[in-house]
Structure formats: C-alpha cells, structure tokens
Amino acid sequence: MKQILLRKGSIIVDDIPAPLINDNSALVEVAYSLISTGTELSGIKSSGEPLVQRAIHEPQNVKKVLAILKDKGIQKTIDMIKGRLEAAIPLGYSCSGYVIQVGKQVEHIRPGDRVACAGVGKANHAEIVLVPKNLVVKIPDNCDLQDASSVALGSIAMQGVRRADPKVGEVVAVIGLGLVGQISVQLLKVAGCRAIGFDLQESRVELAKSLGMHAGFVSSSIDIKKEVDNLTNGAGVDCTIITASAPGNDSIIQQAIEITRKKGKVVIVGDIGLGLKRSPFYEKELDLLISTSYGPGRYDESYEEKGVDYPYAYVRWTEQRNMEEYLKLISEGKLNFKALKGQIFPVEEAPSAYKILEGKETPLSVFIDYHLDNSDIQEKLKTKIITCPTPKKKEGRINVGIIGAGNFARLVHLPNLKKLSHMYLIRAIVSTTGSRAKETASRFRADYCSTDYRDVLEDDQIDMVMICTRHDTHAKLAMEAAKTGKAIFLEKPMAVNEDEMEELVEVIRETRVPVMVGFNRRFSPAASIVKNLIKERKNPIMVSYRVNAGYIPLDNWIHGPQGGGRIIGEACHMFDLFNFFTDGDAVSIDASAITPLTKHVSFRDNFIATIKYSEGSVCTLVYTALGSSQLPKEYIEIFCDGKTMVIDDFRELRVYNGRAKGWKGAQDKGHLQELEEFGRFIKGEPMAPVSLDQYVEATRLSFLVNNALQE
Numbered sequence: 001m002k003q004i005l006l007r008k009g010s011i012i013v014d015d016i017p018a019p020l021i022n023d024n025s026a027l028v029e030v031a032y033s034l035i036s037t038g039t040e041l042s043g044i045k046s047s048g049e050p051l052v053q054r055a056i057h058e059p060q061n062v063k064k065v066l067a068i069l070k071d072k073g074i075q076k077t078i079d080m081i082k083g084r085l086e087a088a089i090p091l092g093y094s095c096s097g098y099v100i101q102v103g104k105q106v107e108h109i110r111p112g113d114r115v116a117c118a119g120v121g122k123a124n125h126a127e128i129v130l131v132p133k134n135l136v137v138k139i140p141d142n143c144d145l146q147d148a149s150s151v152a153l154g155s156i157a158m159q160g161v162r163r164a165d166p167k168v169g170e171v172v173a174v175i176g177l178g179l180v181g182q183i184s185v186q187l188l189k190v191a192g193c194r195a196i197g198f199d200l201q202e203s204r205v206e207l208a209k210s211l212g213m214h215a216g217f218v219s220s221s222i223d224i225k226k227e228v229d230n231l232t233n234g235a236g237v238d239c240t241i242i243t244a245s246a247p248g249n250d251s252i253i254q255q256a257i258e259i260t261r262k263k264g265k266v267v268i269v270g271d272i273g274l275g276l277k278r279s280p281f282y283e284k285e286l287d288l289l290i291s292t293s294y295g296p297g298r299y300d301e302s303y304e305e306k307g308v309d310y311p312y313a314y315v316r317w318t319e320q321r322n323m324e325e326y327l328k329l330i331s332e333g334k335l336n337f338k339a340l341k342g343q344i345f346p347v348e349e350a351p352s353a354y355k356i357l358e359g360k361e362t363p364l365s366v367f368i369d370y371h372l373d374n375s376d377i378q379e380k381l382k383t384k385i386i387t388c389p390t391p392k393k394k395e396g397r398i399n400v401g402i403i404g405a406g407n408f409a410r411l412v413h414l415p416n417l418k419k420l421s422h423m424y425l426i427r428a429i430v431s432t433t434g435s436r437a438k439e440t441a442s443r444f445r446a447d448y449c450s451t452d453y454r455d456v457l458e459d460d461q462i463d464m465v466m467i468c469t470r471h472d473t474h475a476k477l478a479m480e481a482a483k484t485g486k487a488i489f490l491e492k493p494m495a496v497n498e499d500e501m502e503e504l505v506e507v508i509r510e511t512r513v514p515v516m517v518g519f520n521r522r523f524s525p526a527a528s529i530v531k532n533l534i535k536e537r538k539n540p541i542m543v544s545y546r547v548n549a550g551y552i553p554l555d556n557w558i559h560g561p562q563g564g565g566r567i568i569g570e571a572c573h574m575f576d577l578f579n580f581f582t583d584g585d586a587v588s589i590d591a592s593a594i595t596p597l598t599k600h601v602s603f604r605d606n607f608i609a610t611i612k613y614s615e616g617s618v619c620t621l622v623y624t625a626l627g628s629s630q631l632p633k634e635y636i637e638i639f640c641d642g643k644t645m646v647i648d649d650f651r652e653l654r655v656y657n658g659r660a661k662g663w664k665g666a667q668d669k670g671h672l673q674e675l676e677e678f679g680r681f682i683k684g685e686p687m688a689p690v691s692l693d694q695y696v697e698a699t700r701l702s703f704l705v706n707n708a709l710q711e
Contacts, residue, residue, distance in 0.1 A: 003435060185213045266289070341365060387441040404467060413468060427447045462486060472562045479504055539616070559602065579697055591608070
C-alpha cells in the first residue's frame with residue numbers, strides 16, 4: 001500500500017506493508033485524508049532542522065541524550081540518534097473510508113460501513129489504516145466521505161468549545177481562523193453565542209463572517225482591545241478560544257487576557273507560547289483552560305489502544321462521542337464544511353500538496369485522494385514488500401528473520417548481526433507497524449519486510465528466527481517457529497507463565513531445534529572472567545546483586561499482561577547469572593518486598609530475593625525502582641575462597657586478593673558474544689552454549705519469586 005511519510009524534512013510516498021487486523025481495531029480502506037496545515041507543518045519544519053538547531057528548540061531532549069550517553073557510551077548513542085533522525089515518520093491523523101475487516105471486540109461497525117477515523121499514528125495518510133475501535137465512527141447518511149475526513153480537526157474544535165462551556169447569548173472571541181477556528185465559529189453559532197474572530201489573513205476573516213461570525217478583524221491592522229471594547233460596551237468577551245498555531249509566541253496569550261472580561265475564561269486549543277504575566281490574570285481572576293485534542297480519552301492507552309470506554313453517565317463527551325456529534329452536525333446541515341474545502345491531490349502527488357502549504361497564505365484544508373474507485377484492494381493489502389534483495393543465499397551464512405523491530409532490536413541485535421556478517425545474513429524484518437518494518441529493513445539491508453510474522457515462518461530460506469516482540473507473544477511465536485524446523489533466538493523471558501513455558505519446552509524437545517534465550521549477561525567479559533576465577537573453588541560462593549532498575553509508571557505495558565511484570569520480564573536475567581556462577585540447583589527461596597504507602601509504587605519492583613543452592617551457595621538479589629537515576633544500574637559482589645570480585649555495571653571487573661587481573665571497558669553485557677556462540681552451535685558445534693534446562697530453571701525462579709511476593 002502507499003503511505004505518505006516524512007524523512008529528514010522531505011515528504012515521500014512509499015510502498016509499505018499493510019497492517020493486520022487485531023481484536024480491538026478496524027481495518028479501513030481510505031478514501032480521503034485531510035492534511036492538518038498547522039500540526040503537520042510544524043513537524044515537517046523541525047524534522048528538517050540541523051541537529052544543533054533542534055537542540056536549541058528542544059533542550060529537554062538534550063538532557064535525555066546526555067543521560068543515554070552516560071549509560072550507553074558514545075557509539076550506541078550516535079547509532080540511536082542517527083536511527084531516529086533518519087527514521088521515516090508517518091503523517092496524518094484524520095481520514096475516512098470503508099471498513100474492510102473488524103476485530104473480535106468491535107461491535108459498532110461492520111465490513112462495508114462508511115467510517116471516519118482519527119488518531120496520530122493510526123488514521124495516517126495511507127491507503128489502508130488500522131484504527132482502534134474507539135477512534136472509528138460511522139458516517140451519517142447525509143455526510144459525504146470528503147467532509148467526514150475532517151473528523152479529527154472537527155473534534156478538536158468541538159472539544160475546545162466544550163471546554164469554554166459557552167452559554168446562550170455570550171460573546172466569545174476566537175483567535176486564529178484556520179480550519180479549527182472556522183469550525184469553532186460555526187459551533188459557537190450553533191450554541192447560541194456571538195463570535196468575534198481575529199486572523200492575519202483577511203480572506204479567512206471574510207469567510208468566517210459568511211459562515212455566521214458576528215464580527216471579525218485582521219489582527220495586524222487594528223487595536224484588538226479597542227474593537228472588543230466597542231462590541232462589548234467595554235466589558236470584554238466572556239471567553240477567548242485560541243486556535244492559532246504559533247509555537248513560542250507569547251503575545252497571543254497576552255492579547256487573550258486583555259480582551260477577556262473579569263472572571264472570564266481563556267481556552268487554549270492551538271500550540272502557542274505560554275509566557276504568562278501574573279498581574280493581568282490575578283487582577284481579572286481569569287480561568288485558564290487547556291483543551292486536549294479530541295477530548296476525554298486522548299493519551300489514555302486503556303481508552304485508545306485497549307478500547308475501554310468511559311461510562312456515558314460520568315463522561316458524557318469522549319473522543320468518539322465528539323467525533324460522532326461533529327459528523328451529525330454536518331449531516332443535519334448545522335455545520336457547513338463544504339465552504340472550507342480546499343484543493344485535492346492524488347496520493348502520488350503528496351509532495352506537491354505539502355508544497356502549497358509553504359506559502360504566506362496557506363489554504364484552510366488540503367485533501368489526499370486514494371483512488372478508491374480505481375484501486376486494487378488485494379494489491380493494497382500485501383503484507384510483504386521487497387526492499388534490498390540479495391541475488392542468492394550465500395553459503396556458510398545463517399539467514400535470519402527478525403520478528404519485532406522495537407528499540408532493543410534496532411539498537412542492539414540488528415547492529416550486532418551486521419557486525420557478525422561473516423556468520424549471519426539479515427533476510428527479513430517484521431513489525432506490526434509497516435513504516436517501521438520498511439525503514440528498518442532498508443537501513444539494515446534486509447531482503448524484505450512484512451507486517452505478518454507468518455511470512456518469515458513460511459520462508460524456506462530462513463534458518464533462524466529472532467523473536468523480539470512483547471513478552472506475552474514469546475512462547476506462542478517460538479512454538480510456531482519450532483514447528484517449522486527453524487533455529488530460534490528468543491528474547492527473554494521465554495514465557496510469562498508456567499503453563500506457557502511447559503508447553504514451549506515440550507515443543508522444543510519434540511522438534512529438537514536449536515534454541516537460545518536472551519540471557520546475555522553470562523556471556524559478558526566480566527561474568528566470563530569471574531566464572532574462570534571460581535571454577536576451582538573449594539567452598540560455596542556468596543553473591544550480592546543490586547539492581548537500581550529505575551522507575552517505570554505502573555500503567556506501562558511492562559507491568560500488565562503483555563509484559564508479565566519486571567520480575568518475570570527482567571529479574572530472570574539475574575537468576576540466570578546466579579545459576580551460571582553456582583552451577584547448582586536452587587533448593588530454597590526467601591523473598592520479601594516493601595509495603596508501598598503510595599499507589600504509584602509497586603512491591604514487585606522493590607524486593608529482595610535470597611536463593612540457596614544445592615552445593616551450598618547463597619545468592620541475594622536486591623531489586624528496586626526507588627533509587628536515583630544517577631546511580632549505575634547493576635552492581636555485583638562475588639565472595640569466594642578469600643577473594644572478592646566486583647562487577648560494576650558491566651563496565652568494570654575488580655578482583656581483590658587474587659592474582660588475576662580484572663577488566664575494564666565500554667559497557668558489555670554479552671549481547672554480541674551470545675550471538676557468536678549461538679551461530680557456532682547452529683553451524684555444527686556439538687555443545688549448546690546453554691542447555692534448555694538452564695533456561696527453564698532461570699525462568700521458573702522468576703515465577704517462584706513472583707508468586708512468593710504475591711502470596
């Protein structure tokens with residue numbers, strides 16, 4: 001399918017794998033999408049800026065980069081920044097079309113229905129979109145597809161007016177008569193208010209007047225305060241709605257303060273500067289309100305992604321209900337969008353569509369047409385796209401298909417596979433997001449990309465599948481891959497519950513495919529040296545492992561069913577390292593967690609687990625999310641036969657009272673080494689780097705500790 005993307009400041013139209021349906025979403029063939037002349041243009045401008053200029057505009061991101069630099073080192077930080085700057089960004093968030101397919105949990109629409117869709121990263125400028133059910137609404141009979149494609153912009157205007165809470169007969173100022181401003185003026189008229197509008201373009205002022213605005217002015221050629229006083233007998237407007245887009249411009253908010261009456265309201269819809277002066281606000285006792293996009297539900301993952309609706313009685317106007325009401329007003333003739341229609345461009349000419357937005361007087365609206373009547377739906381729905389095909393499979397190399405192209409895969413595994421190009425060949429990249437699959441495949445020169453993991457499993461040329469998806473899919477995908485006879489590199493955890501793990505182990509034993517679970521720390525230089533130093537020990541060892549894990553909000557997927565929690569999702573790493581050092585079987589576990597006094601802290605993120613091993617060793621894990629980010633993450637002390645070994649965040653190994661030298665270098669947690677070891681095993685080395693039983697033991701320990709803390 002064709003999709004419009006932004007890459008390094010330029011608009012491109014690329015062939016992208018089509019998305020696949022999921023339970024809470026609808027698959028829609030797009031007829032029209034609407035370009036947001038404010039939001040999208042600001043993103044395009046910042047994308048094309050030099051790095052130094054962007055740093056000046058976004059100082060908060062500089063701090064993030066410095067933190068990553070400290071944690072990851074120079075090269076990984078450079079790779080991360082380069083990857084993000086070169087990444088293709090999907091554009092668009094408002095479109096209309098016909099439903100192709102619906103998920104199991106979607107009941108309000110059916111295939112063939114005309115629908116309007118909203119959502120950044122969802123209702124993209126693309127021939128096919130996958131949109132969560134709460135961001136899709138049916139189009140009423142008297143509303144055409146082109147008008148309906150404005151649903152996101154209309155809902156933004158509607159939410160701004162709702163925040164103003166206007167009463168019949170009130171006077172409301174609208175600063176900025178772009179598309180959202182024009183719709184706002186009409187909504188105020190429907191609400192029985194008199195609107196006074198201001199804009200820099202005279203044509204927009206005149207258009208708004210023709211659509212029912214009470215009075216309007218070109219703001220650059222008048223004294224705004226004087227004109228408002230004349231119209232309100234010196235009282236000022238009851239409310240001012242700011243729909244202008246002028247990032248960093250502090251004068252607009254001051255104008256709004258000046259023209260609003262005492263105890264009135266100022267509602268901010270557009271992106272403007274907020275350099276507020278206290279005195280005018282204090283003297284007038286104004287209410288300053290922010291309007292969040294389409295309405296309640298925006299930025300709430302439970303509402304937008306999982307489809308959990310808010311109760312009608314408690315949240316009357318949600319995102320979806322605003323969308324429905326906006327389209328209803330168009331269908332009833334109470335809101336005239338046809339007067340706001342601008343130029344239409346076929347999808348192939350998208351760069352030209354954005355070009356006309358760069359002039360001094362930008363059009364109110366620009367539409368993308370996807371040739372709904374003359375297109376091949378099956379061609380659009382292709383999930384597999386050829387990117388950088390190799391002439392033939394090169395002998396002696398392992399062809400790899402990567403399922404899951406998240407940050408970890410792109411920043412760690414894929415660069416390591418490239419470093420080991422004498423051993424591995426990246427053949428395919430799979431991601432549920434088509435643009436990410438295509439961009440990643442092109443960057444790492446994979447033969448093809450896809451949004452359907454089955455394309456990899458059915459590919460006879462692929463020898464190894466690397467699974468880097470969310471945790472709850474690991475076991476399922478690994479079992480399917482094993483049944484095709486392919487080697488499996490499975491990122492941790494191998495499963496999120498006991499039943500899944502046992503089923504996966506049974507399949508692996510039956511198929512006998514080579515398997516590696518991503519317990520990489522045992523392959524690190526520091527851990528390898530420690531293992532050699534304690535190999536001939538006379539007595540058991542004592543291990544103290546402190547993990548300053550860092551706080552992750554409790555609504556993050558890591559804590560939910562998809563992640564399994566941090567004990568299962570990450571502490572399994574530490575348990576595997578204990579097993580590696582001791583070479584014994586765990587015989588007892590003692591686990592204790594804090595009792596949080598605030599709801600934003602989880603006991604599962606803050607615990608101590610002590611494990612006693614059959615050969616007498618004792619290992620303790622202190623895992624916390626309460627610590628300072630300035631403290632390095634991992635610190636391990638190993639005590640044995642009069643020696644002490646300290647692994648400091650896998651950057652340094654210090655050995656006390658021993659002849660052996662320590663180690664120091666860039667942080668190395670063993671990711672490259674584990675791939676080397678696994679590659680040699682796939683190619684014929686008789687001994688697996690890690691036995692299946694060891695993977696199972698580390699995973700089972702994570703389940704036992706998790707259950708012990710729960711109980």
